[in-house]
Amino acid sequence: MATPTLSTVRTVVPIPNVIHIRGSNAPAPVYHALFSLSDADFVIRSLQGTLYRIHSYTLRITSGFFESMFSLPQPKNSLISDVLDVYEDDFPLELLLKMIIGLPIPRWKSLCDLARVLALAEKWDTPGPLSIMRNALTAPQFLHDHPLSCYSLATHFDWKEEAKIASTHTLTLNLSDPSYSLILGEMSSKDVLPLLDLHQKRRNMFRELLDSPERFAAGNSSAYHCNRCGVTELDNSMWRAFKRAMFLEMERRPLGDTLGVMEGSTPDWPEALACWEAKCAKDDCRALNYDRIATLRQIRACVSLLPSTIDIQ
Incomplete structure (x- = not known):
């Protein structure tokens, strides 16, 4: 099983540099059951075509990315019914939006799942969800099964206490084993050397x-x-x-x-x-x-x- 890191997650889910708005000429919309309130004024579309209707105010106050986007001048012919394509899979998108609006999320099944949502939370600059997932990173199962990946993620986000905890759990590993060369090579020298x-x-x-x-x-x-x-x-x-x-x-x-x-x-x-x-x-x-x-x-x-x-x- 591949060792989960933020960089490997990003290679699985390609993220184009340009995010664009499509009009409402698409086929009949399919809204996510938890994100279909008619009074919400903003719609996000996943790679699978699922629509997530959410209040723009909520996105603005919880995400640095959307705060910057909504502060930009809007075209005069902009319509509320327009859809924002974010080029993200349903899995990380659904979980991140649940955390943003305060809905419960299920227990993490794997560190790879956590890393996928962390990557999106980092890109959207969402401090709240990041703090929630920070606590999940030191779950005993993750530290036992993937201590080096936990360390890599903790150092990536500069979570010092979590990095210390994960470093102790890496003592079960022989880091000179070639199986760890890939993840060590993806980390910065300032994190690998300690x-x-x-x-x-x-x-x-x-x-x-x-x-x-x-x-x-x-x-x-x-x-x-x-x-x-x-x-x-x-x-x-x-x-x-x-x-x-x-x-x-x-x-x-x-x-x-x-x-x-x-x-x-x-x-x-x-x-x-x-x-x-x-x-x-x-x-x-x-x-x-x-x-x-x-x-x-x-x-x-x-x-x-x-x-x-x-x-x-």
């Missing part, structure tokens, strides 16, 4: 924390000896292999929620199992080199210290 920086900071900081001899003395201290016999220097090759595996996992999923856990896929890694089974080489000792519970607890603590949102003002 996101890439967040992912990189988490990886680098996690590496530094795992390499800390203060946090993981048994694995990282060159002079560390077996806790039980106090004689044998530990062979830390198993710990180093386990750290490399965790670094790769952090590359794949910077959220780090699969690390330091007791159950799941990571506890069954060959590197993890070898680490927990490593023992002192002294025959009459054979104590375990690493405390599994304490080590996993410390790994979780390291993950909790990592930055979780983009750094924007």
Whole structure:
């Protein structure tokens, strides 16, 4: 499924540069059931030919686009029955007009649907509907299924708090995966760089924390000896292999929620199992080199210290 963005929506719904008024010589009009009041003085026609009768005053006070259009000098032979062709599909047009006049709208079925209406609301400069859809952008379903698209839309509209929330949810993604190159390429560098920086900071900081001899003395201290016999220097090759595996996992999923856990896929890694089974080489000792519970607890603590949102003002 294509990742929904404003730019991809606009390629699906072509928007000509010229909007023109057609006379009332068209076939019998078909009005939308919710926009057919006879006292409304303005009619909009969709690409499918559906007519939406609405008060021009409502459009003027809710849309910067129509406020500018109605402020222009009108031809002397202008008729109220004239129809404005807006070259928009019924779906985004109906939902936007419902928000403009205060009618309820259904729950959003997909982020692509939301992006289509956002594109029209932006073009018509409608602050009210934009504020309504701003709240919808951080719906759990959208953040879970399309975190990068949510981030792209939030940064496009300069919605900083929503961008921060979405940036956290992108930590489940490996942004170096080619499947994300298209949407990243459509975003401006000022929006992409903070996101890439967040992912990189988490990886680098996690590496530094795992390499800390203060946090993981048994694995990282060159002079560390077996806790039980106090004689044998530990062979830390198993710990180093386990750290490399965790670094790769952090590359794949910077959220780090699969690390330091007791159950799941990571506890069954060959590197993890070898680490927990490593023992002192002294025959009459054979104590375990690493405390599994304490080590996993410390790994979780390291993950909790990592930055979780983009750094924007």
